[in-house]
Amino acid sequence: MMYALVDCNNFFVSCERVFQPWLEGRAVVVLSNNDGCVVARSNEAKALGIKMGTPFFRIRKLTENGGVEVRSSNYRLYGDMSERVMRILRGTGLEVEVYSIDEAFMLLGGMNPEQYMPLCRGTVARIRQWTGIPVSIGVAPTRTLAKMASHFAKRYPAYRGVCAIDDGTKRSKALSLTEISEVWGVGRRGAPKLESAGIRTAADLAARPEEWVHRNMGIGGVRTWRELHGIPSIDRDIEERRQSICTSRSFAGLIEDKEELAARVSDFAAACARKLRKENSVAAKVAVFLDTNRFREDLPQYSPALETELDPPASSTQEIVKAALGIFGRIYRPGFGYKRAGVTVSGTGSADIVQMPLFGEEDMKMRERTEALSGLMDRINAGEENLLRLGIQHPGHYADGIRREHCSRLYSTDWNELMEIK
DNA sequence: TCTGGGGTCCTAGGACCC
DNA sequence: TCTGGGGTCCTAGGACCC
Numbered sequence: 001m002m003y004a005l006v007d008c009n010n011f012f013v014s015c016e017r018v019f020q021p022w023l024e025g026r027a028v029v030v031l032s033n034n035d036g037c038v039v040a041r042s043n044e045a046k047a048l049g050i051k052m053g054t055p056f057f058r059i060r061k062l063t064e065n066g067g068v069e070v071r072s073s074n075y076r077l078y079g080d081m082s083e084r085v086m087r088i089l090r091g092t093g094l095e096v097e098v099y100s101i102d103e104a105f106m107l108l109g110g111m112n113p114e115q116y117m118p119l120c121r122g123t124v125a126r127i128r129q130w131t132g133i134p135v136s137i138g139v140a141p142t143r144t145l146a147k148m149a150s151h152f153a154k155r156y157p158a159y160r161g162v163c164a165i166d167d168g169t170k171r172s173k174a175l176s177l178t179e180i181s182e183v184w185g186v187g188r189r190g191a192p193k194l195e196s197a198g199i200r201t202a203a204d205l206a207a208r209p210e211e212w213v214h215r216n217m218g219i220g221g222v223r224t225w226r227e228l229h230g231i232p233s234i235d236r237d238i239e240e241r242r243q244s245i246c247t248s249r250s251f252a253g254l255i256e257d258k259e260e261l262a263a264r265v266s267d268f269a270a271a272c273a274r275k276l277r278k279e280n281s282v283a284a285k286v287a288v289f290l291d292t293n294r295f296r297e298d299l300p301q302y303s304p305a306l307e308t309e310l311d312p313p314a315s316s317t318q319e320i321v322k323a324a325l326g327i328f329g330r331i332y333r334p335g336f337g338y339k340r341a342g343v344t345v346s347g348t349g350s351a352d353i354v355q356m357p358l359f360g361e362e363d364m365k366m367r368e369r370t371e372a373l374s375g376l377m378d379r380i381n382a383g384e385e386n387l388l389r390l391g392i393q394h395p396g397h398y399a400d401g402i403r404r405e406h407c408s409r410l411y412s413t414d415w416n417e418l419m420e421i422k
Numbered sequence: 423t424c425t426g427g428g429g430t431c432c433t434a435g436g437a438c439c440c
Numbered sequence: 441t442c443t444g445g446g447g448t449c450c451t452a453g454g455a456c457c458c
Contacts, residue, residue, distance in 0.1 A: 189456080
């Protein structure tokens with residue numbers, strides 16, 4: 001079995017460039033919500049030394065003198081472009097595992113190089129031509145090595161977008177050229193520990209005995225080690241249903257007021273309920289968390305979280321919001337400035353097999369009405385998001401009040417926006 | 423002044439059981 | 441003096457991913 005990892009290059013930046021071609025060849029960064037920190041960089045921005053996760057205020061000077069173009073994140077645009085790319089991948093007829101908004105694995109089965117190389121090159125060209133997004137593809141016998149191969153494809157233009165690690169020679173060479181911190185599953189934090197043990201590259205790790213890896217890195221480390229040796233060890237029997245769904249946001253400022261914060265929590269809960277219904281799920285647990293601003297060491301800190309059960313599991317806006325507000329009432333303390341809050345629903349299951357043996361006929365009827373109302377809300381809100389909402393909710397969308405001073409338009413999903421392009 | 427959001431998995435430790 | 445051992449389940453927290 002061979003795996004192909006398809007990775008969109010500097011995805012958010014590339015999405016912006018498709019509709020603003022003058023950004024081509026320039027240093028561009030895309031910011032997180034609230035224009036907080038850098039989450040995507042063009043190659044030119046990387047060359048300037050701008051690091052992933054840098055707070056925006058640290059590089060504001062660079063953007064004000066015109067050296068670096070900046071955009072707020074426009075997730076609707078990126079989500080739509082991602083769907084277009086994934087649709088092209090599925091069009092190959094191969095099994096596709098979507099891994100994130102900008103990455104997917106294609107299962108190449110028992111194809112040989114004469115088959116998968118033209119297929120991958122054709123896929124790179126087609127995605128570029130049909131969506132404008134540049135992608136790189138890495139091919140290898142395990143997902144970890146495919147990921148590594150995609151890095152080479154991205155870094156060296158000679159590969160023309162596709163790099164395969166498909167024999168022992170290429171594998172040893174790739175391993176010795178890959179720093180340990182770049183290995184999928186090791187990460188930046190795990191790297192220093194390994195380096196102090198004399199492991200600098202992926203090849204150094206692969207050379208250790210499996211027993212040593214187990215002792216020092218646990219079961220996850222062993223899986224990585226085996227993958228580096230070309231033995232597939234990451235099971236991705238992907239669950240269609242997510243085990244938990246979380247909606248949270250940082251606020252532009254600090255919120256102290258109980259009513260205002262309750263309205264935000266209600267919005268997050270309503271968003272979770274909507275996401276649940278969208279995948280025909282119900283949740284058995286609802287959790288709420290609050291956070292003060294951990295960077296403000298001069299202010300008192302408080303980060304409570306609490307979970308409650310829903311019996312039977314539910315997905316209606318009314319029930320999820322009610323549960324979340326109940327928790328909120330128990331964890332909220334006055335006198336703190338809250339910077340972030342969120343709602344997580346978990347213990348998810350199919351909405352079609354909810355058991356309600358303990359409920360009487362009246363309860364059943366009430367549930368049916370509640371669910372019918374949520375369904376109606378979904379259909380109305382499909383036209384204009386959050387047009388219809390519960391009284392407690394924040395007037396407007398839960399993303400309102402979030403700073404987005406450099407946002408591009410909804411080029412690909414909104415006709416009116418498209419017509420306004422100058 | 424200004425520091426993201428949404429997931430998964432693993433582990434350690436406690437409660438509980440026989 | 442000496443206080444089993446092992447299993448399960450749950451939860452909190454950490455690490456990792458993009």
